Amino acid sequence: MRIKVIRVLFVVLFIGEFSGYTQEEILDQKINLVKENVSIASVLGELETKLDFTIGYSDSAIDISKIISINAKEKTLAKVLRNLFPSKLYQFKVLGKKLLIYKRPKKYTISGYISEKVSQEYLGSVSIYIPELNTGTTTNDYGFYSLSIPEGNHQILISFVGYKNIKKNIDLTSDITININLEPETEYLDEIIISSDQETSKSQITQMSSEKLNPSFFEDIPTILGEKDAIKTLQLLPGIQSGSEGSTGFYVRGGTPDQNLIILDEATVYNSNHLFGIFSIFNGDAIKSVEIFKGGFPARYGGRLSSVVKINTKNGNKEKFAGKANISLISSSLLLEGPIKKGKTSFVISGRRTYADLLLLPLMTKEEKLAYYFTDVNAKLHHVINDKNKLYWSTYYGQDKYRNRTVFENERSKQKILWGNITSTLRWNHEFNNKLFSNTSLIFSNYKFTVSKDDRGGANRSSTFKTSSGINDYGIKFDFNYYPTPNHTFRFGIGSTYHDFTPKEINIKNINDDEIVNTQKIKTLESAIYIEDDWRINDKISIYPGLRFSHFQHKSKSYFKPEMRLSAAYKLYPLLTLKASYARMNQYIHRLSNSGLGLPTDLWVSSTERLKPQLSEQIALGIAKDFKNNVYGLTIEGYYKKMDDIIAFKEGASFAGLESVREITGSIRTVDFVNGITTGKGWAYGTEFLLRKKKGKLTGWLGYTLSWSQRQFKDLNGGKIFNERYDRRHDFSIVGIYKPSKRITISGNWLFASGINYNLPNTLGVAAGNNFPIEDVNNNDNILLFNTEKNNFKGENFHRLDLGIQFHKITKRNRERTWGFSFYNVYARKNPFYYEISSENQNSPNVLYRRYLFQFLPSFNYSLKF
16 A cells, blocks of 8 residues: 555554554564565565555655565564665554554755854844745854755745845755855835844744844934933833833832843843943943843743843954944944954944033032043954854943042042943854854953042041942853754753852041951852753644753852743744743842942842842743734733742841941941841732834834732831832833834834832831930920831822934945934923922921922934944
């Protein structure tokens, strides 16, 4: 019996019933068969007669006219068949009383790198698709791809947003390497994409709760003071809420800013703010891509509870020199890139500096001079050793500097506050073969905050002090990508980071050369090993399981934590997918904050034998719907997150402020920060809605979040559950970008968010003196205001409209010039920054005042690409 459609029978194998015979019973039957110079067809016919079953095969797969000889005595049918068909490509399956013989098609691997034609910059997330096989893959962060498919003629489609699609026909008869250069598509300037995978639709991938932005997107969004900011753009997405007005701190699904893992070229960034939180440290011109995970975390990420923000910088143009200059209301920036050795080695360097200090200088007096500025420098070298080995070295330096100098008669005082990050990463890409890719990283990260004061007066009045805190990280990572089949993409690796904490370091010196020096050091080791697999089971079901084992060592105390990750997707319809995920996360380092604003005075500390790691478990369920031609996309997700051993200050506790030398000294001499901390539990749950328009002259999205976030600590609020400070019930955003022509870009966004929670005094109390009984209770000096419940006041709702317009022009020298104008808070809404209770005098009643930061704020920026 000859069967023309072997694939159909192969599927039936898994769903049919065995009619009395099992595969083992038939294949293990012993037979005697001796034949010389006969055809395979003759032998198969005799086997059918002897064993009373039929044999099915395909003429195209088996040469039944081949002449053979066979001498089988008391051999099993399986061995006889293997003698007839020695190649392992031939397989045998039993279905009832039928034996199927089929030949697996031989597979070969196509692999290579995809880069931009103009600059030779490697492109990640590019789609490589085989239509007739309904299979494909995407490039990794370094532009590498690998795809194993059957031999034969195939058409390959390569596509990526902003570039011309490529169709390539191949005759696959062996493993081949295909490196592809994509040409930018000028027509795509009218389109902006925001998606988890820039070309693949949301309904086609397993991953949920993630978004990816390309740089052109946040360049078009209206910005405060003309500064392009990737972090502020992320805050416009559902599930990612901003803190106070103007702050770059962000809160993801009920978490806190310290629970966000921010990675810059594989290095952890501990302070992401400039200008006390108004700007982020990331220079938009140097960024290649930004990706955020809110849930369903891949196993390769760990160490934080709430989110992962992954930022990659540009590699540099390997073909020609290029650059970009920017001037905005308070800062300027310059980017230069080009080849050191054409086609082999490239560089990119960018710098940014504010000139607020220069603008304010004419307003200063001789008696008092204030100065503040920040600066950023990004640098990167990329070298192609050969086709299988590549090196990347990237570094970042950023610092904020505040100076205050006062002169009064014979007394002089200088105060400096400095804070900033340094990161450096050396990466080596190695391609072991066409299915196994590795990346080895050596990582350094530094954050330091320093305050110094120098007072000079008369002969008997002189003193200096300097206090600082910070952290140094030294890490190594080995990451591997393995592509065994189109239905499996494995990632696995191991990494370790040595943390060197300096929670407090102080040096005080007076006129008599008396010196107080005190330093606290905490040294820990954090390590992890992980494996994950993006597994497409069939056309409808795919799963993304992962397992991470993390280890943390502080002195003799060791924590070992397994972390399970799982995402799953089920296609209800071709463009409608149901998704679910589970993630368990541990966090071993913590940030102590007096303000919650992410100011530089915040302190990073380590888990110890007395301070346990924080733990979270999150589940999410949602749908992803893509519409025809991928113009519109809709995602709806619900989540629930439980957090344990999260930290907070006890009532009235804090770490040292800057008000006096005595306060700082006292704090340093009793340097046990754990005593002022309490641990507890947290809950966060909600629903997120995102409708996107991804193509056309008008693009943008509408986002909405309904959420709850609660906390419970034994030592706070009487042990009762309370709403977290940034528990916002409703958060709504609408973003639009309209490009009527290549010369004009019009953009706008409107935001609405429920008010956050504040601690406001609602009870009068009497402060006891040194002696009892307490007397003169009417004396206002003894009257104190305090609150009896945590976060007892709900602030007013927040809403704001921002507008922007850009004018583009190509100059005679073929340079792109852009004038941009943005208008922040167009209708001058006085959104609350904080509240305070005060009175005009001792006899007047206390009044609640709303303090605000920004009203209507116009700005401009000018950029020139060359």
